[in-house]
Amino acid sequence: MGWKLFRRKKLRSPELGAQAANSVGAESLPMQDTRAAIEELSKVVKNDPEAVEIYLALGSLYRSQGEIERAIQIRNSLIVRPGLDSEFKARAWFELGRDFRRGGFLDRAEHAFGQARELIGDTEEIHLEMARLASERSSFQEAADAYARLDLPLPRAHYLVRHAQECYTAGDESHGHKALKKAVKAFSGSVEAWLEMVIQAYRRGSTAKVVSSLREGLEEVEPGIRFALLEGLYQDVVKAERMREQRVGDDHDWAGSCPTKELVEAVIPLLEELEPDVLLYYYGARLLLKNRDVDQAMSWFEKTLVLYPDFWLARLELFDLSQSEQTITKFFRQQLKFFMDRAREVRRFYCGNCGLKRDTLFFICPRCRSWHSIKFRKDFSQ
Numbered sequence: 069m070g071w072k073l074f075r076r077k078k079l080r081s082p083e084l085g086a087q088a089a090n091s092v093g094a095e096s097l098p099m100q101d102t103r104a105a106i107e108e109l110s111k112v113v114k115n116d117p118e119a120v121e122i123y124l125a126l127g128s129l130y131r132s133q134g135e136i137e138r139a140i141q142i143r144n145s146l147i148v149r150p151g152l153d154s155e156f157k158a159r160a161w162f163e164l165g166r167d168f169r170r171g172g173f174l175d176r177a178e179h180a181f182g183q184a185r186e187l188i189g190d191t192e193e194i195h196l197e198m199a200r201l202a203s204e205r206s207s208f209q210e211a212a213d214a215y216a217r218l219d220l221p222l223p224r225a226h227y228l229v230r231h232a233q234e235c236y237t238a239g240d241e242s243h244g245h246k247a248l249k250k251a252v253k254a255f256s257g258s259v260e261a262w263l264e265m266v267i268q269a270y271r272r273g274s275t276a277k278v279v280s281s282l283r284e285g286l287e288e289v290e291p292g293i294r295f296a297l298l299e300g301l302y303q304d305v306v307k308a309e310r311m312r313e314q315r316v317g318d319d320h321d322w323a324g325s326c327p328t329k330e331l332v333e334a335v336i337p338l339l340e341e342l343e344p345d346v347l348l349y350y351y352g353a354r355l356l357l358k359n360r361d362v363d364q365a366m367s368w369f370e371k372t373l374v375l376y377p378d379f380w381l382a383r384l385e386l387f388d389l390s391q392s393e394q395t396i397t398k399f400f401r402q403q404l405k406f407f408m409d410r411a412r413e414v415r416r417f418y419c420g421n422c423g424l425k426r427d428t429l430f431f432i433c434p435r436c437r438s439w440h441s442i443k444f445r446k447d448f449s450q
């Protein structure tokens with residue numbers, strides 16, 4: 069079974085060597101380790117074709133390297149092997165399902181998981197894969213049900229929210245509301261569910277409902293992720309304002325959303341009621357700026373610095389807002405603008421688990437798939 073392990077060619081000459089060596093050097097250490105593991109394992113299975121466990125591990129390593137075809141080949145060679153213990157056969161089907169899922173062949177993945185299930189019955193692992201499969205297919209209701217069976221309320225609530233969003237998009241408000249209610253009942257800390265309630269109320273123009281959902285949401289969700297509610301609302305306000313500017317007249321989706329002044333005047337007292345918090349003050353200041361209340365906004369930015377002197381974004385905004393008070397040359401102003409614009413492009417969010425940085429909200433990390441791991445970068449070192 070002569071697998072060609074590496075497509076990488078051997079270095080042919082010293083001139084070409086530097087380029088090739090750099091490309092090798094650029095490979096991360098875990099990647100190099102995985103490749104070394106594949107090489108070792110391939111040697112072992114060559115000499116011992118009965119080593120089923122090692123075959124399976126080798127297939128998974130190929131998958132981790134994105135070499136799906138090779139992974140599939142290995143599983144298939146096990147599945148057709150006569151007299152293979154049914155537990156191993158089930159595992160081969162299960163891993164084949166994961167290979168297919170990774171390769172984007174969702175129907176084939178479902179078939180493979182079905183085969184595994186026939187051999188060993190319903191296991192938690194199979195349920196989990198089916199739940200992921202449903203979510204990747206955008207069958208959100210099905211995904212929510214699958215996570216409910218797994219007794220995982222957080223992902224269940226998440227997919228109920230995704231389902232609600234589909235209902236709202238289709239104009240079915242009543243089912244949207246129902247799904248959101250179900251979501252917070254399943255998991256009261258579901259920040260995405262509260263945010264969706266806040267946003268829907270905002271778009272419908274109900275300031276009172278924005279405030280009541282926001283109040284409840286800020287109480288229920290874990291303090292470290294509360295900022296997501298305000299970030300989401302703020303982004304919707306920005307979007308609504310842009311749409312109002314672009315389209316003349318009231319004939320558009322955003323015409324009925326809450327007037328900015330009314331919204332800010334209702335949300336600020338709510339934030340004042342809560343325990344002092346850097347990010348609540350920060351978003352309060354941003355909202356005050358939307359209302360063109362510069363003096364108040366500056367005092368709210370200053371309040372964040374009392375709590376957390378290294379909070380760079382507040383310093384940046386204060387610096388920007390006080391520019392008009394300074395007499396500076398045109399050249400100096402240009403340079404300042406350059407740095408300010410660059411600083412604003414810094415990605416403000418990161419995953420507390422794997423460190424991935426993003427400039428938009430996420431409820432499941434796009435890299436490590438952990439839930440609610442989003443954090444706000446309060447200082448540059450984060």
Ligand SMILES: [Zn+2]
Nearest residue numbers: 419422433436
């Ligand atoms: Zn992550």
